[in-house]
Structures are given as C-alpha cells and as structure tokens.
Amino acid sequence: MMPTLSVFDENNMASDYKNVVLKQLEERNKLFDKFSELINSHSSLYESNKELKKANLQYKVDIEKVKDENQDLCNKVQTGVSVAERSEQFTALEQKLFKVQEELTEVHRTKGARAQQIIDLNLALQEKEKEASSNIDVVCAKDEMITALKAQVSSMEQELNDLKQANQTVNDEYQALNITYLAIEEKLKKCQLENRNLIERWMNLKHVEAQALNTENNQFKRTTSTKAVSLETQSETSQSATRRDSASSPQASPSAQSSLSPPVAVTLKQRFSDFFSGRSLRHPDDEIHSGHALGYASTHSSAIVCLPQEAVSKWAAHENEVTATRFSLSGGRLATGGSDRLIHLWTFAGDKSRLQYTLRGCNGGVTSIDFDPQEQCLAAGCNDYSTKVFSLITQRLKVCLTGHNGKVLSSRFLGSQVRLASGGSDRTVKVWDLKTGGCTRTFMAGSSCNEIVAVDSADCLASGHFDRKIRVWDIRAGSHAVNEIDVSGRVTSLDMPLDKTSMICCTKDHTLELVDLRKASVLKVFSDDSFRVATDQTRCAFSTDGRYVCGLSSDGSVLSWDVDTGSLATCTREHNDPVISCCWIGGRLVTGDKNKQCILWSDS
C-alpha cells in the first residue's frame, strides 16, 4: 500500500520543500484527526462513566448506612409497648421540658448577674491599673532615689576605706610607738631597779660603815670608860689648879710660863710615868692641861728634850702621807693624821708604837690635829672644808664645823675646850664656838693661812700666811690684824715653845725664822744647805724648852738648830722621803713623812 503522499518530484524548487512538507503535515493531521472527536468524546464519556460509577458506589454506601440507621430507629420504635405508656413518657418529657425551661431562666438570670459582676470587676480592674501605674511612678522615683543613695553610699564607703587605711597606719604607728615605749619602760624599770639596788648597796655599805664606827666607838667607849674613870679623878685636881692660874692672868706672857709650880708638874709627871710602862719618858704632860698655854711652861720646861739624833722607832702610820702629827699635852698619846682621811691614836709601849684606835669621819685628808686642853676632844682640820671634832671618850665624831670655803689647813683649840680657831685656804681665819657649833668670828686674812697658833690662852692667835706675813689677831679687838710680821718666804708652819715668848716660823724659802711677837720682827734665821722645805704645809717644831728648833727637809733629813747660837745642832737622815710633819711636845720628836713612815726620835 503505497501512500499517495510520496512524491518524487525533482522539479520542486528548493524553497518549495517547506511548503510541501507543510501541506503534507496538514493533510496528515486532517486524516488522523477524523478520529479525534470520536475518541475524545469516548474518553470523556468513559471518564464521566467512571465518575458516575464512583458516585454511585458512594451513594450505595450512604444508602446502606441510612438503611441501617433507619433499621435501628424502627427497631427502637417497635420496642415501645403501648400508647398509654407513650403518654406517660410524654408527660415525663413535658416535666423534663418544664424543668429544663426553669433551668434556662435560672441560667439567664445568673448570666445577667455575671454580666453585672463583669462590669464591676472591669471598673475595679481599671482602678487597680491606675493604682498600679501610680505605684510604678512611685517605684521609679524610689529607684532614682536608690541610685542616688547608692552613689552616696559608694562614695561614703570610699571615704570609709580611706579613713580605715589612715586609721590602720596610725594604729601601726601607735603599735610601734607602744613597743618602743614598752621597751623604754623596761629600760627605765631596769634602771630604777639598778638604782635602787645601788642605793641599797650604798645604804648597806653606809650601814656597815656606821656599824663599824659604832662598834669602834663602843670599843673605844669600853676602853676609855675604864681609863676615864681612872683619869678623871686626876684631871679634876689638875684642872682646879690650872684654873686658878688662868683666872689670875688672862694675858699670856712668855715670862709667866715658868711660874707654874714645879711640884704639880712633878706629881703629874710621876703619875704618867707610872701609867706608861717601860722607859721613863720625860714628856711634857700637857695632855691634861685645859688648853692654858701658861700651864704648860712649867711642866714642859722640866721635860727632858731629846735632840733627834737617833730613830728610836719607825713604823708605817698611814696609807700614804702622814700630814699631821700631834702629841697629846700629857705626852702619852700620839695622834697622826694622813691624807688617807684617818686619824690614828698611838701609844708607846717602851719604844714600840701601838695603835690604840682610829678616828674615822674625815671626808678629806687631815691637815692638822690638835688635842683640847682636857684631852677629851680632838680637832682635825680636813681637806673637806671642815674641822672635825672628835670625842676621845666616845671615839666618835662630835661636831663638824663647816663654814670655810676652802681647805682647813690648820685648826687649834684656843685655850679651852669650847673655842677653836681654824684657818684655811679660803684666806680666812675663823673662830668657833663648840657649844653651838657655829663660827663666832671670821677674820679676813687676805691670804691663805697655813698655820695657826694660839698666842695666849684665850683671845690671841697668830696665823701664818701664804703672803709671807704672820698676822696676830685679837678676838676681842676688831677685824683687823693686831700685828703683821713680814718674813722672808711663804709661811708654811708656826710653832711656839711652852713659854710662848717666841715663835718659830718655817718658810718656803727653806729657812726657819725666829720671830719676836712684841717687837714684831724676825730675830734669827736658821738655814742649812741640806734643809729644803718640801711642801707648803711642811711643819716645824720648837722644843718645849725653847732651846732648839726643828726643821724637816725634803731629802728626808731632820735638822735641829740651837736657838741661842743659831748653829745646826743635829742633821739626821732616817726618812727616805720628804718629811712633812713633826711634833716636839713632851721632849721627844716625832716626824712623819710623805711615804707612810713615822719616826720617833731620841738622842743617842
């Protein structure tokens, strides 16, 4: 079957092929599309058929359902028995209906009430909202306040912190200071304790010293109480004798010295020679005399004066310098004073010295010692600007005479137990009353006074001074010196014999000068090559009979000159050191040197 469409026409133009094809297409479509209507309608019918079938099916299902329901209802209807029952049911239903209607009205009422409630609640809600908003405003304001306060608080806290820190630092400082304070307090306590301890010790020491003194005093008391008992009776008799003599002639005159009755002196002498065992010592018994210079002369002149030719006894008297030596007037005792502030009382057993007791109480070196006329007291001039008066009975310090502004270089009893004169480096000469313990006269000497002697028994005294003058003072008279005698050198010492007619003066120019008091001039000058005065207070001594004078030399030799001839009598060198003190009361010379040694001299 050939399709009539095939065309083998080569005459067709090239461009015609398109038209040809197009025409063919159209014809093709026409042919084939004849069937399209039919087939389309067929398929649409088929589709609708399908739909209908589906719907039909659905309806059938529904019908079945309805039939079933109907069946159920019919069944239900058929179970109802009679009409009467049905009317009962009807009334029941009516009642139910009535009830339901009532309920409905109730419901409506409640609905109205509820609506009203709703309105009220809405109003309340609005009010509450207003309140709430106002509250919120308040809260906002409060919040602002809070933030401001918080800021304040934080600043406060900052301040507080700063203060705390400052406080802390101050505290720390306080602590540190406290610690230092405690430490210092401790130190103070310690110091105080030490102080107390020291005071206690000192007190103890003082106590001990006082006790020692006490014991010594007690001892002395005990020893002297026995002595005193025996001596008192003797002294009374002698005292009465001397008092008679003194009352008759108050002015001391050298010539009256020899008017003393020899028998009194002899009896005294005898007694004392019995008292002192051993060799008969022809000491001038001037210890018992009550400070009357006249009374001495007789006894003294009768004493046998020994030239210092031979050292009978040599002993160490003090720790260092023996600055003062003094025999008691009766000659039985020797008092030595030194720069060790002690005053030793010695007795002699034959030629041997024996320490009786020691007087303590000087606070400075002892410069001069003097016994009182009754030999009950001892006056010591000290370097501590005072004169100490000791009681020889109690062996204790009786009076301390203060008033000098300088060292007391000499102190002498003025004829009685109650009057004393002292001269010191303060250029004054003072007269003391021992009853009161006070200074009665002060003489402005104008120069340092090295030695004082009592010219007569009561009111006259002579002092030797640094300015090469010897001044004689009268206590009754005015403040000026009665006499002034010039000597060639600085006066270191003065001494008078028993008869008090002349005076010897030791000068620093290494001379001894014999001075006439009435004429107020130098009679004789004694010197020697080997005679060199050692110190400013080197003492000299007049023998009690007035015939010899003694000088002490720095090379340790003791020289004596004859007064009448003026020639050197003896020159003996027994000391190894400069001799500075001497005493020739009672016939035998005792010397003390700078190195502890005391020598008792006698002639060979």
Place this chain on the structure above:
Amino acid sequence: MATISEVEFGKCCRGLYKASNELQDGWDLIEPSESVYLSKKFIKAAPGSMQANYQIIAEVTTIECHVVYSPSYSCPVLYFTASNSEGKRLSLEDCQKLISPVYQEHLTSDFKWSFVTMQEHPVLLKPFYQLHPCHTTDFMKPLIELRNAKCVRNYVFSWLSVVLPVLGLNFRTEEYLVHFGESRRDGECDTLS
C-alpha cells in the same frame, strides 16, 4: 580527542579478532553488514557461590559481551547480557552486582540510570545491558597519551582492557601486548584521533 571513526573501529576489531584467534581468547567477529562488532562469552562464578579447590563450581554466570560501535559517541560501547546456570536472564539489579566493587558507588549515585542501563542492541534489536559510553572519552584520553609511548595502537584493545575489568571480567592484556609486540603489522592501527 579520544574517539575513533567507524572505519578505524572496524580495523581495530579485525586486528583484535586475529590476535584473539592466535591466542585462542574466544572473540568472534560478526559482520551483519558493512559494520562489524566483536562478541565473546565469558563464564564466571556467580557471586556468592562457594568455590573450593578441585570442586566444580555449582553456580555460574554466563556473560555475553558485544563490542559495538556507536556513531553518536564515536566510540565503542559494551553491550552485555548475563544469565545464570539455568539460562534465566539476570535482572538489572543482579547485573549491577556484577560490577566490581570499585565502581559500585556509581550505582548508588544519581548516575544510576546512566551507568549500566538496559538498551536495545543496535544490530540484534534485542534488549541488552549497556555500559553507557558518555564517560568513555574521559578514561580513554590519558590512555591515548600513554598509548602513544607504546607500540600497540589498538584503540579497541586498550578500551577493552579498561572496560572489561569494570564487569569483573578477565582480559589477558599482557598476552595481547606480547602478541602485538611480535606482530606489529597485524595489530596496529593508525594514529587515532
């Protein structure tokens, strides 16, 4: 350009066929008209069947491969059909199992329909499975460059050596190489475009 013309395809097929005959590899050359194609039957153990030494394999799969030229892609296309021991044709899923594991991922991706698909055999007009040729140029290009270094220039041979292993089929590449090396005149094809 990793494509060949139909004429060259024919040449390569003849060359391969000759080599196959000498090596007794079992390839057939079919010439229904002026166009030719190669075919060979492979017998493979079915996946999953036990293979013990010295025992006859119970389950076998017979895979028939045809190498046909595609004018559209200007390259050979592999058509194959697989059947089990009873002669029943394997479904597409079973054929996909044949694919060696390396290429399995292609089956699960979007390329499912374009890797191994069922197509009508262009000559036999019967349903066959086809390895889609659209990726052939991709893997033939480096091979062409490599091939230029070697003496063998048989496109179909090179192509087979790549494609057959995809199905898990054995191709005696080394033996062919040796054979081509010996008989240069026979196995050669001219430079391919």
Place this chain on the structure above:
Amino acid sequence: MSSFARKLWNGRIPACFELAMYEVKANSKPAPYYVMLPRSSYLTLFTDQIRDFFEIHMETGTIDEVWFEFRGKTLKWHYPCGLLFDMCCDPSTDLPWHITVHFQSFPEKDIMRCPGVDAIESHYISVLKEADQLKHRMQVYSSLNQSQHKQLWHGLKTDNFEEFWDINKKFMEGHEGTMTFKNIPVRIYFEKRIIQKLFPSVRVENDSERDVTLHNALSNCIPELFEDLDRKTETTAVLIQGTTPPFNTPLQWLSKNMAYADNFLHICVYTNNTNS
C-alpha cells in the same frame, strides 16, 4: 515556524487498545479503550490508564507487566508512537490503530521491561543526550540544569507544547555560533535494521558548500534503493513523521523542524516487499 512546530506537535494517532482475548476472565467482555496517542509520546505512558481500564476483566493475580502487540508483532515501547505507527501501519487502512494489550507472558527476549515512568524518562533523556552529542557535542545538554531536564520531560509527558518547547528550542540552536548542527542525529529504519551514520549538516563538493540533503543520507545508507535518483519506484516509501518530504530537503532543516521530541529524525523506509 512555531505554527509548524505546533502542527507537528498536534499530530495524533487514534489508537484502540483491546485486551487479548485469551487473557480475559470468563463472563466479561471488555470494551476497547480508545486514546489519541501523541506522535512523540511513548506507549508505556498510557500503561496506567490501560491497566485501570482492563483490570476488572482480568483474573486477580494474573497481572504481569503490560506489553503491546500489533498484528503479532511486539511493539517496542521505547520507540516514539509516531515511529511505531509509521513502521507498521498504513494510514489509509489501519486507522484506528488496533493495539492488543497483554498482561501476561512478557516477552523478555524481545523487549525491555518498563518498571515505571522513571525508566521511560531515563530512556528519553539518554536518546536526547545522544542527539545533543551529535548536534552540539553535548554542550547544550550540559548547559541545562536538572530542573530544565525535568521540565522537558514533564512537558512531553503532559503534552504541554509551551513547557516543552521553552527548553527544546535551545537544542535547535546552531553549533558554536553557526547556524547549523555539527552532525545531524538521524536514524533510518529499514527492513529490521537500524542504520545510523554520521552526517554533517554541510558538505564540501566541488569547492562549494552544499547542504546535505535527505537524498544524500538515504543514498548513503541504503545505496541500492536511492542511488539512482531517476528511478521512479512506486515500491519504496520514505516516511518522516507520517510525511514524505522532498528528497532535496536539507537534512539540517529536517532535523530542526521534523525531529521527534527526542531530537532524532527517525526515518522509515519500506518497500512493497517488506512492509513490516
């Protein structure tokens, strides 16, 4: 020429599907199912409707995959409907096209299975790709995205001209700026054979470019019939989309305007003797 394309698109074939008698269960007489088949469509796109239509007439449990047959010849579903008709029918006598529907005994050796619409789509796409490979070296196809591919298929499936040609027009552009395709995708169906050769759109002859015509292609593929142009044989017929274009029609023009939806020119040639 959109009207041309539309006219082509609107080409329908009236088909009448009838259930194979031996498959019908007892006591039911199935009515035939009439459909206007679009030329570019595929038979298996109507499988579902047909199955629904004939299901009730089948014994339950006997339904296998649907396959079609015409006059004892199994119809390959992967050919477009127009091609199938041109191959086996004479429009003067065979309208409507009576197709027998089978539900059993699927001939596996003859035709491919069609497990679903996706299989038809993938087949269509692969043919399209092949056409584009020839026309543009696959450049146009690669330039389109997935949704455009889907759109093409969807347009074809739902018989939507605008939707389809919105994308398909891109495939009608020239290759690399030229007005023509590189090669023309053309298949010639003759005597149980499919002949496909490479035909460029222009050829050089005597130093001038000339269009490759339909005659060129036919004489190249089936030289025995077409070499002699003068020979007027009433026995040979050439059908493209149910029409016979003049032999001097340029292949390029034909490919552009007369191709099927898969972009191929399917040409049926038959002689009187072998009218398949």
